[in-house]
Amino acid sequence: MTDTFWQAAYIIAALCVVFSIKWLSSPVTARRGVFSGELGMLLAVVGTLLRHEVVSYEWIAIAVVIGAAIGAPLAYLMPMTSVPQLTALSHAFGSLAAALVGTAEYYKDVAAGDPTTGFKMLAIVVESLLGYLTVTASVMAFGKLQELVPTRPMTYRGQNVVNLLLFLFALVLGVWMIVMPAPPWVFPTFIGLSLLFGILLIMPIGGGDMPTVIALLNSYAGAACAAMGFALENRLLIIAGALNAASGFILSVIMCKAMNRSFANVLFGAFGQAQATTAAQANTRPVRSATPEDAASILASARKVIVVPGYGMAVAQAQHKLRELTDALTKKGVDVRFAIHPVAGRMPGHMNVLLAEADIPYDRLFEMEDINPDFSETDVALVIGANDVVNPAARHDKNSPIYGMPILDVDKAQTVMVIKRSMNPGFAGIDNELYYMDRTLMLFGDAKAFVGEIVKELPKT
Amino acid sequence: MTNEIEVSLYVLVLAVPLGLELVRRVSPLLHTPLMSLTNAISAISVVGAILVSGAANPPMISKVLGTIAVVSSTINIVAGFLITDRMLKMFKKKESAGK
Numbered sequence: 001m002t003d004t005f006w007q008a009a010y011i012i013a014a015l016c017v018v019f020s021i022k023w024l025s026s027p028v029t030a031r032r033g034v035f036s037g038e039l040g041m042l043l044a045v046v047g048t049l050l051r052h053e054v055v056s057y058e059w060i061a062i063a064v065v066i067g068a069a070i071g072a073p074l075a076y077l078m079p080m081t082s083v084p085q086l087t088a089l090s091h092a093f094g095s096l097a098a099a100l101v102g103t104a105e106y107y108k109d110v111a112a113g114d115p116t117t118g119f120k121m122l123a124i125v126v127e128s129l130l131g132y133l134t135v136t137a138s139v140m141a142f143g144k145l146q147e148l149v150p151t152r153p154m155t156y157r158g159q160n161v162v163n164l165l166l167f168l169f170a171l172v173l174g175v176w177m178i179v180m181p182a183p184p185w186v187f188p189t190f191i192g193l194s195l196l197f198g199i200l201l202i203m204p205i206g207g208g209d210m211p212t213v214i215a216l217l218n219s220y221a222g223a224a225c226a227a228m229g230f231a232l233e234n235r236l237l238i239i240a241g242a243l244n245a246a247s248g249f250i251l252s253v254i255m256c257k258a259m260n261r262s263f264a265n266v267l268f269g270a271f272g273q274a275q276a277t278t279a280a281q282a283n284t285r286p287v288r289s290a291t292p293e294d295a296a297s298i299l300a301s302a303r304k305v306i307v308v309p310g311y312g313m314a315v316a317q318a319q320h321k322l323r324e325l326t327d328a329l330t331k332k333g334v335d336v337r338f339a340i341h342p343v344a345g346r347m348p349g350h351m352n353v354l355l356a357e358a359d360i361p362y363d364r365l366f367e368m369e370d371i372n373p374d375f376s377e378t379d380v381a382l383v384i385g386a387n388d389v390v391n392p393a394a395r396h397d398k399n400s401p402i403y404g405m406p407i408l409d410v411d412k413a414q415t416v417m418v419i420k421r422s423m424n425p426g427f428a429g430i431d432n433e434l435y436y437m438d439r440t441l442m443l444f445g446d447a448k449a450f451v452g453e454i455v456k457e458l459p460k461t
Numbered sequence: 462m463t464n465e466i467e468v469s470l471y472v473l474v475l476a477v478p479l480g481l482e483l484v485r486r487v488s489p490l491l492h493t494p495l496m497s498l499t500n501a502i503s504a505i506s507v508v509g510a511i512l513v514s515g516a517a518n519p520p521m522i523s524k525v526l527g528t529i530a531v532v533s534s535t536i537n538i539v540a541g542f543l544i545t546d547r548m549l550k551m552f553k554k555k556e557s558a559g560k
Contacts, residue, residue: 013505017502017505018479018483020498020502021480021483021484021487021495021498021499021502022483022486024487024491024494024495024498025483025486025487025488025491026488027488027490027491027549027552027554030491030494030549030552031546031549031550033498034498034542034545034546034549037498037501037502037542037545038542040502040505041501041502041504041505041507041538041542044505044507044508045507045508045511048507048508048511048512049511049515051512053512053515053516053517054511054512054515054516055515055516055517056515056517057515059514059515059524059527059528059531060511060514060515060528060531062528063514063528063529063531063532063535064531064532064535066532066535067531067532067533067534067535067536067538067539068535068536068539070532070536070539071535071536071537071538071539071540071543072539072540072543074536074539074540074544075539075540075541075542075543075544075547076543076547078544080548083493083497083544083548086497086540086544087496087497087500089540090497090500090501090504090536090537090540090541091500091537093504093533093534093536093537093540094500094503094504094506094533094534094537094541096529096530096533097504097506097507097509097510097530097531097533097534097537098506098509098530100510100526100527100529100530100533101506101509101510101513101526101527101530103526104513104519104522104523104524104526104527104530105509105513105523107520107522107523107526108513108516108519108520108523111519111520111522111523119466214496215496218496218499218500218503221500221503222499222503224506225503225505225506226473228506228509229469230466230469231509232508232509232512233465233469234508234509235468235469235472236505236508237505237506237508237509238469238472238473238476239472239476240502240503240505241503241505242473242476242477242479242480243476243479243480243483243484243499243502244480244499244500244502244503245477245480246476246477246479246480246481246483246484247480247484247495247496247499248496248499249481250481250484250485251484251492251495251496254489254492340489342489345493347492347493347496348489348492348493348495348496349489349490349491349492349493349494349495349496350493352489352490352491352492352493352552353493353494353548353551356548356551356552356553357551359551359553361553361554362490362552362553362554363554365490367489367490
């Protein structure tokens, strides 16, 4: 009787999980998606607690209380700019759970005098490798995003060789355990190697590549969960893990395309090198600059404006001022839209969340492919805190490190305005020819302060 | 046993394309919530953690590891779902946005 109950609960939970992602496809149904996901999780947990294998509840109850007490403040106190960090941290916890369960399963069988080999061990090996690797890799990613660890790529000679040898060593140990019962030192060594490998994987990766990394770690965490499903013969875990792995995989492919990286490069974690920066040659070409008053009058007389926000906008906390500017211009009858580059932010879709937080309606946010044809009919393109994603060199300069990267065609607008602190080249150290065009006005200053001044000047125009 | 594995493999090969298809339909607008939601869902590994931690007479090491696993997957579940909902609450259309 109880068996039927948890089996039914699992099947409904699987259905809930599938619909959860389906409903997330549109902002209208998205919150229903979250609810469905929560329901699925609840059913899975309750169903599991009622299984006859589960006999003691004290430790579980204490563990759940501790976990909730840590998780809830994390979710409520993190500012929206830190969502990537929180996600990285969450990955670390989730994959730690997967890895520990694999380890516990292994030792349970060892203690029972029945060392695991064969298919179950294969599942445990995959689960532990991906799980432990994702734990340290996520912690490293968290450190880089939070700038606790240097964000620049850390490379040394022979790095790929060292990584490859370590990986092969781990692989040999893994195969050993699958084929025959291995001596007691093998599994702990295997765990140590997986943990180490996670660190080495993230070390050579620069801060700008974090969107891809987070998506990839999401995928690994899902794969570890699916592997656990095989080890425990639990199909709910396989389904949920597979969905998660697929999701992370697609997102990292999208991020790769947006940054013009090959996916093979990412899989082996060696994509830090591609960021080798060509030093921007000292450029003394003249630029045209403008005051907030000039900017306000140009914006007020425009019919169509496209704002291009980059992560610099979020760093300066300018999104609320930007909302005020949008409201003021809209009131004057100006059509204001936002162009979002896929890598604007620190994780896929991050910029949309930051703008939504500032109450900018989501039907004003447009993806790169949808809005690029409209730039030529746009009066003003206002670039705030974005640099590489609007650099025309990506289209024509074969020597540029960002050549081939899809960009927003800002340079086709009638007038381009760029809010920037100074003429220092940006994050990747690449000079941007956009700034030297005749139609470009440079607005020098702090993004938040400058937008604020434009808003103040607008009523006078 | 072999039959069990076979069924599980069928589940896997069906679930992966389903996942790819579902995720492809998600608007890029919601990619961050998508990621935190799938992140929360992957914490369904709590099921395995409960089975290990609540089992009858497990070796001490399994019990301890399982309990830590319950703690960390609960963190993942709670943080993942709450932050997703917090983000989605902010997405508003023009009519309802602003004051």
